[in-house]
Structure formats: structure tokens, C-alpha cells
Amino acid sequence: DTAVSQTPKYLVTQMGNDKSIKCEQNLGHDTMYWYKQDSKKFLKIMFSYNNKELIINETVPNRFSPKSPDKAHLNLHINSLELGDSAVYFCASSMQGNTEAFFGQGTRLTVV
Amino acid sequence: AQSVTQLGSHVSVSEGALVLLRCNYSSSVPPYLFWYVQYPNQGLQLLLKYTSAATLVKGINGFEAEFKKSETSFHLTKPSAHMSDAAEYFCAVSDQQAGTALIFGKGTTLSVSS
Numbered sequence: 001d002t003a004v005s006q007t008p009k010y011l012v013t014q015m016g017n018d019k020s021i022k023c024e025q026n027l028g029h030d031t032m033y034w035y036k037q038d039s040k041k042f043l044k045i046m047f048s049y050n051n052k053e054l055i056i057n058e059t060v061p062n063r064f065s066p067k068s069p070d071k072a073h074l075n076l077h078i079n080s081l082e083l084g085d086s087a088v089y090f091c092a093s094s095m096q097g098n099t100e101a102f103f104g105q106g107t108r109l110t111v112v
Numbered sequence: 113a114q115s116v117t118q119l120g121s122h123v124s125v126s127e128g129a130l131v132l133l134r135c136n137y138s139s140s141v142p143p144y145l146f147w148y149v150q151y152p153n154q155g156l157q158l159l160l161k162y163t164s165a166a167t168l169v170k171g172i173n174g175f176e177a178e179f180k181k182s183e184t185s186f187h188l189t190k191p192s193a194h195m196s197d198a199a200e201y202f203c204a205v206s207d208q209q210a211g212t213a214l215i216f217g218k219g220t221t222l223s224v225s226s
Contacts, residue, residue, distance in 0.1 A: 041218075041219050042219070045213035090156070092156075101158075105154060
């Protein structure tokens with residue numbers, strides 16, 4: 001039973017398109033995150049939600065919009081995709097008071 | 113602000129040799145520290161964590177790390193490398209606040225040769 005699941009695992013799309021990545025966790029955690037891993041494997045936080053409230057919003061283009069319909073889901077919508085958006089996007093979750101994060105398998109986004 | 117520096121982007125060892133991956137942190141508050149492992153095309157898996165209890169932390173797969181406040185270090189070790197240990201290893205820091213995101217180092221690629 002997957003703890004943090006992301007869909008899709010691979011996403012290939014053209015420049016200018018709009019796409020979404022979905023994330024769900026069944027761990028009962030109250031905090032969820034989106035991280036971006038670039039081609040050099042550097043991981044950087046993009047967003048963090050705690051109980052559906054946006055906590056962290058790093059310097060990310062406003063083309064990226066997270067949405068958390070409930071504590072178990074955090075989706076990432078990207079408008080007007082650019083070549084530079086190509087990366088692996090990881091969803092993660094944790095429990096308040098415990099910063100250990102559990103990661104999904106990642107979504108490899110390729111913009112052509 | 114917090115940060116993590118991993119010394120050595122690539123470490124190569126022979127099977128059976130000692131593994132030592134270095135991590136130094138910077139934090140203005142007592143930190144939580146973590147080591148994660150990433151196998152090719154996989155997500156990140158927690159190896160071990162330091163949360164202000166014992167300074168020597170044991171993790172999965174025979175790995176351990178020692179928190180040294182005076183050296184601001186949290187190096188990862190394993191006495192005897194296996195081929196299956198070849199992966200990317202990330203050190204991360206957090207400031208213990210609920211909901212705070214992990215700040216990652218740039219990662220160290222571990223290669224193991226037979």
C-alpha cells in the first residue's frame with residue numbers, strides 16, 4: 001500500500017501547455033510539500049501546506065499553483081510550460097512536530 | 113537561515129570498504145538532521161535522523177551517523193560497502209518547527225566497485 005503516491009510518473013508535453021500533477025498520502029499526515037529536483041539532482045522546496053493552509057511559498061513563478069482540497073491531497077498545476085520547467089517533481093508529507101518527510105516516487109516532467 | 117554542505121559530489125569505494133559521506137550544517141537553532149538515499153528513478157528513502165536525542169544514530173542497511181555540534185557535522189558511515197549501496201545520498205537539515213521544509217545538500221553519488 002503506497003504511502004505517498006504521485007501521478008503521473010512520467011509527463012512529456014509541449015511548451016505552452018498546462019498540466020497537473022496529483023499527489024495523495026495515506027499516512028494521516030497534516031503537512032504536504034512539493035520539491036523540485038533539477039538535472040543536477042539538487043532538491044529545492046517549492047511549497048508546503050499544513051492542514052490545507054499554505055505555509056511555504058518559495059520564489060517560484062506564479063505559473064505554478066498548488067491546490068490542497070484536503071489534508072491527504074496536494075496537487076500542482078503548471079500553466080504555460082517552459083523548457084526550464086523540465087525536472088523531477090517530488091511530493092512529500094510529514095506530521096506536525098516531526099519533520100521527517102516521506103517522499104513519493106516523483107514525476108519526471110519533460111517539456112519539449 | 114539553514115544550509116547543508118556535502119563535501120565530495122562523488123565518492124568511490126570498493127566492496128567491503130568503509131563508506132564515509134561528509135555533511136556539515138549551518139543552523140541558528142538546534143537542528144534536526146537527516147540522511148536520505150535515492151536509487152535511480154526512485155523517490156527518497158530515509159536512512160536515519162537526528163532529533164536531539166542520542167548523538168550516534170543508527171539507521172537502516174547498516175548505516176550510522178554521528179552528530180558533532182562542535183564541528184557542525186553529521187557524517188554518514190557504513191563499515192563495509194555492498195554493491196547495492198550505490199546510489200545518491202542527501203543530507204538535510206530542518207529547524208524543528210512544524211511544517212518547516214527540509215533543506216537539502218547537493219547530494220553525493222556513491223559508487224561501489226567489486
